[in-house]
Structure formats: C-alpha cells, structure tokens
Amino acid sequence: MNTMNSTKNILSIAGSDPSGGAGIQADLKSIAAAGGYGMAAISALTAQNTRGVRAVHVPPAGFLTEQLLAISEDISIDAIKIGMLANAQVIDELGTWLAQIRGAAGTAVPAVVLDPVMVATSGDSLLDAAADAALRRLFVHADVITPNIPELAVLARSPEAADWDSAVSQARMLAAEYDVLVLAKGGHLDSERCRDALIDADGVLLEVESRRHATGNTHGTGCSLSAALATHYARTGNWGTALRHAKDWLSDAISRADELSVGSGHGPINHFAGLWDGIRPAQAHDPLAQWWERISPIRAGIDELGFIRALKDGSLAREDFEDYLGQDALYLRTYARCMSRAAELAPDTESQRFWAASASGCLEEELKLHRGRLDERVPEPSATTTAYLNHLLAASHDYAVLAAALLPCFWIYQDTGTRLAAANHEAHPYTDWLATYSSPEFDAATAAAIDLVAGVHAGADARARAAMWRAFEASSAHELAFFAQTAADAPGAAAGPKRAAGLGLAGAAGHGEPVPVR
Structure with missing residues (x-):
C-alpha cells in the first residue's frame, strides 16, 4: 500500500448520473474541488438527465463488495461519502464491509458521511420497509448524516418540518437516537437565507448560513455538499471547519450555476467555477484561515471541557461560574492595557x-462584571490567568506580534459563544449571561480584528510572520487553559461524549459582547 502520498483519498459509494450533475459524477467533482483524490464504487446505475430519471439498474450486491474490496485492499481511504443505496441487501453488504475496515487493527479509521437518499423529488419514498430498516442499521458506522428536509422527516418519523426550529428539533432527536452528528439543511425551506447546522443530542454545535440564490439549477446539491464535507474533514480533522469550507464553496457553485448550459431542466451547480477562473479556493491561500485550521485540536479541546458543556446545559455549579467570572474580570484589566x-x-x-x-x-465590561455579579470582590489571579497575561505583556513590544496575540480572545470567544448562545432558553440558570453571547457588534468587531491582523501579516516579512503565528498559537493554548481552570475540569471530572473528538467547530456566525469575555 502506498503511504508516501499526503493527498487525501476520498471514496464515494453512490449511484451514477450520466448527465453528470448528481451521484457519483457530482461527488467526484466535489471531491476534486475540495482538494481530494476521488474514488468511486457504484451502487446503482441510472438513466437520467436534467429533466428526470428514466430507469434504475441495481447490480448484484456482491459486485459492490468486490469494488469495495478492490479499493480497500490496495488504497488507504481517508474518508467515505455514502449516497444512493437501493435495497436492503446492498445496504447490509456495505455495512459488513464498513464494520471490517473500521474495526481493523492497526489501520486509520476513515470518516464516514452518509447522505440518505430516501425521497424522490415527487415526494415518493425510494426505499421499502426492509431497506429503511437496513439504512438505520448503517448509521452506527457513520460520523455524520446529511438528510434534506423530507428525508429528515422520514428518519425522525415526523411530519415534514415547515420551519427551521422544527428541522433542528428533528435533527436533535435523530442525533440522540443513533448517536451520530446530523447536518440539518434548510435548502428546502421557504426563507431568504439558507441555514445549515451541525447538531448532536445536546443541540446545535455550529450553524452557518448563506444567501439563497435565484436559480433553478441546483441538481446534485445534496450529493455535492456531503462529498465536499467528507473531503474537507479528511483534510482538517475538524467538522466545523469542514462545514464552513464546504458551505462557502457550495454557495459559490450555486450562485454561478447559470453560467453553465447543461440540459433544459434542472441543471447542475458549477462545481469548478473558481478553478476555471484561475482562482484557488479562498481557504487555500488565506494565511489566517490556515492558522485557524492549525489550532483545530485546541478548539476541539475547548468544546470537550466540562466547564463549557456544563455552562451550556446549565449544570455548572454557581461557585465554578463565579470563579470563572472573577478570573475573567482580572484578565480584562490587563487585556485592556495590551489593547x-x-x-x-x-x-x-x-x-x-x-x-x-x-x-x-x-x-x-470588567466594571460591569464586578458590580453586577461579584459584589466588588476582587479575587487573586490564578497561575493560569497570570501566565496568559504575562504572555500578552511580553508581546507588547512589537505591534505585529501583539496584534496576533490579541486575536484569539476575539475569534475563539466568538466561536465558543455561538454554541453557548444557541443553547440558551428561559429556564436556563445562566440565561442572562448566555444572552450576552449574541451580539452583531461583537461579530463585527471580530471580523475587523481578523481583517486587521490579516493586513499586518500581508505586509510582514517571513520572520515577522513566523513570530505572529507563534503568538497566535500560544494565545490560543492559553484560551484553552483559561476555560479549563475551574473545578468542572479538575482531575476525575466527567469526560465528554464519545463523539467529542474532532468537534472543534470553526465559528461562522459568532456571537458575543462588543468586547471579549471568556
């Protein structure tokens, strides 16, 4: 097996579309656009074009297994995207193979994104009862499932969601039932903005949105998004970052779909619009986006902390909350000096x-914290708080380094605050506090800070850029340590759920106060 090539190998298991807009053909285009090497095992053959499907032929299930074995015995697989599966026998054959490769000793476990193709455009079910049951059994092998609104309703055994909150509720139920991440997709809803969200049993982990584009050429959108998501995860190890990149690319591909001239019905999206312009995807040449991806393990660690999870679900002890606020108030004084x-x-x-x-x-903000919540009590700074502040003060001799060191308090706080704000409700014991995590002003301030540091980076030489990265990385590590200093994360505290690893979610529409407050 060749292990010298660092390119990520992505396997699509799906049906074919001879018109090129959906299925295997769309998956391979999406994988390539996302920077992966695409491979394909065909589960079904269709005769279709932009106006509809004429016929479907399902090869023997054993032949799908032969395709999968031929690939897996020779080529390392970094991620798998699963699409159309026509019957229970095919699904069970695939499940057997997945169990073998994901359970094999000494081999890396490929990520699995399952796009459940269950409902035809007409609204008719594409799977019989046996296939439906087999598909649900397959979820145990998936990391993320990506149903559209009609498919989500079928899987949740509920009426089709008429609004976004209903879709999120159904996705949360599904995530809890099968212990899997669910990507809820709002493309079928009647709204000006298209919202997508990664959801687990606790609720929304990350929500992103884009403008709805006025085009009828959206054939293969679901196939393309799931394949791009699998590829970006293989490249970054971060579902949030993967979703942001996949969503940004998909929005651009849809917005430029009308530049193509393919068929007289619902045409395909423009998978390679950016490539054909001679422009690389933005994240490939954006240095700060690369910084953000490189601190994915740190961001994942923050999401896994007992403090964050307890603050989110309301179980955080009052004394732990007040300890955190006291250290935060101390932090803000020196942070203000550094700014x-x-x-x-x-x-x-x-x-x-x-x-x-x-x-x-x-x-x-520091004054408000003391007067409103700490009754003028000023705690002693912890060793963790002192270390973070000493790091910032040490960076204060050089503007470029200092700007980079200050940025994580904006960016990481906004990213974490997004999910805390999303979990808020009237009965939450910290509802007033979580409400402060939702502010357009802080969104704008974070975006301005990122742009400012990007501008400094663009004008710096190689030595200064390296120093900026080290300062940014160190501050990010200090952010993790700052969140982790309460009793909620003391040795012996409860660990996060089994799927916590790899969920350091990149912020999209972050929230927070006009100034950072951890």
Whole structure:
C-alpha cells in the first residue's frame, strides 16, 4: 500500500448520473474541488438527465463488495461519502464491509458521511420497509448524516418540518437516537437565507448560513455538499471547519450555476467555477484561515471541557461560574492595557481607533462584571490567568506580534459563544449571561480584528510572520487553559461524549459582547 502520498483519498459509494450533475459524477467533482483524490464504487446505475430519471439498474450486491474490496485492499481511504443505496441487501453488504475496515487493527479509521437518499423529488419514498430498516442499521458506522428536509422527516418519523426550529428539533432527536452528528439543511425551506447546522443530542454545535440564490439549477446539491464535507474533514480533522469550507464553496457553485448550459431542466451547480477562473479556493491561500485550521485540536479541546458543556446545559455549579467570572474580570484589566498598547503602536488611524475602542469596552465590561455579579470582590489571579497575561505583556513590544496575540480572545470567544448562545432558553440558570453571547457588534468587531491582523501579516516579512503565528498559537493554548481552570475540569471530572473528538467547530456566525469575555 502506498503511504508516501499526503493527498487525501476520498471514496464515494453512490449511484451514477450520466448527465453528470448528481451521484457519483457530482461527488467526484466535489471531491476534486475540495482538494481530494476521488474514488468511486457504484451502487446503482441510472438513466437520467436534467429533466428526470428514466430507469434504475441495481447490480448484484456482491459486485459492490468486490469494488469495495478492490479499493480497500490496495488504497488507504481517508474518508467515505455514502449516497444512493437501493435495497436492503446492498445496504447490509456495505455495512459488513464498513464494520471490517473500521474495526481493523492497526489501520486509520476513515470518516464516514452518509447522505440518505430516501425521497424522490415527487415526494415518493425510494426505499421499502426492509431497506429503511437496513439504512438505520448503517448509521452506527457513520460520523455524520446529511438528510434534506423530507428525508429528515422520514428518519425522525415526523411530519415534514415547515420551519427551521422544527428541522433542528428533528435533527436533535435523530442525533440522540443513533448517536451520530446530523447536518440539518434548510435548502428546502421557504426563507431568504439558507441555514445549515451541525447538531448532536445536546443541540446545535455550529450553524452557518448563506444567501439563497435565484436559480433553478441546483441538481446534485445534496450529493455535492456531503462529498465536499467528507473531503474537507479528511483534510482538517475538524467538522466545523469542514462545514464552513464546504458551505462557502457550495454557495459559490450555486450562485454561478447559470453560467453553465447543461440540459433544459434542472441543471447542475458549477462545481469548478473558481478553478476555471484561475482562482484557488479562498481557504487555500488565506494565511489566517490556515492558522485557524492549525489550532483545530485546541478548539476541539475547548468544546470537550466540562466547564463549557456544563455552562451550556446549565449544570455548572454557581461557585465554578463565579470563579470563572472573577478570573475573567482580572484578565480584562490587563487585556485592556495590551489593547491600549496596540493602539499606541498601530501605524494607521483606523487601527489605532479600533484598538482604543476595544480597550475602552474591556474596562467597561470588567466594571460591569464586578458590580453586577461579584459584589466588588476582587479575587487573586490564578497561575493560569497570570501566565496568559504575562504572555500578552511580553508581546507588547512589537505591534505585529501583539496584534496576533490579541486575536484569539476575539475569534475563539466568538466561536465558543455561538454554541453557548444557541443553547440558551428561559429556564436556563445562566440565561442572562448566555444572552450576552449574541451580539452583531461583537461579530463585527471580530471580523475587523481578523481583517486587521490579516493586513499586518500581508505586509510582514517571513520572520515577522513566523513570530505572529507563534503568538497566535500560544494565545490560543492559553484560551484553552483559561476555560479549563475551574473545578468542572479538575482531575476525575466527567469526560465528554464519545463523539467529542474532532468537534472543534470553526465559528461562522459568532456571537458575543462588543468586547471579549471568556
């Protein structure tokens, strides 16, 4: 087996579409567009075009197994996307093979994204009862399932969701029943924005949205998104980052679908629009996006912390919450000093104003924390808080390094705050606190901080860029340590769920106060 090539090998198991817009053909295009090497095992043959399906031929289930064995005995598989599976026998054959390769000793376990093709465009079911039961048995081998709204209703044994909240509720029920991540997709809903969300049994882990594009050429959208998601996960090891990249690419591919001229019905999306422009995907040449991907293990660690999970579900002890607030108030004082120092060092008026305004906001927030929640009690700084602040102060001699060191408190806080705000409800013991995590002002401040640091990075030499990365990475590690210093994460505290690994979710539509508050 060749292990020298670092390219990620992605296997699609699905039906074919001779018109090229959906199925295996769309998967291979999506995998290539996402930077992977695509392979295909065909589970069914269709005769279709942009106007509909004429016929379906399902080869013997044993032949699918032969295809899968031929690939897996020779080629390492980094991720698997599963699409159309026509009957129970095919599904069970696939399940047997998946159990073998995911249970084989000494081999890496490929990620599995399952796109359950269950409902025809007409609304008719594509699977009989036996196949439906077999498909549900297959979920044990999947990391993420990606049903559309009609398929989600079938799987949840509920009426079709008429709004986003209903879709999220169904996805959460499904995630709990099968212990799997569910990608809820809002493309079938009647709304101006298209919302997608990664959901587990506890609720929304990450929600992203995009503008709805006025086009009828969306053939193969579900196939394409799931294949891109599998590929980006294989490349990043992070479902949140994978979803952001896949969603951004898909939105662009849909927006430019009308540039193609394929058929007279519902045409395909434009998988390679960016490539044909001679433009690489934005994340491939965006250095800060690369920084964000490189700290994926740190962000995953934050999501797995007992403190974060207890704050999210409301079980966090009051004394732990107050300990956290006290350290945060102490942190904000020196953080404000460092942002004031950044304002002094900044080379232009716009940057000076940004840092000065952020510093002022920090001091206001620190005062609110003490007066509103800590009754003027000032705790002693912990060793963790002191270490983080010493790191920031040490960076204050160089503007580029300091700007990079200050950025994680914006970016990581916004990312984490997104999921905390999404979990809020009236009966939550910290409802007023979680409500502060949802603010367009902080979204804008975070975006401005990212753009500002990106501009500094663009004008820096190689040595300065390396120093900026080290400062950013160190601050990110300090963020994790800061969240982890309460009793909720003391030795012996309960561990996260079995699927916590790999869920360091990149922020999309983050939330928070106008100034960062961990």
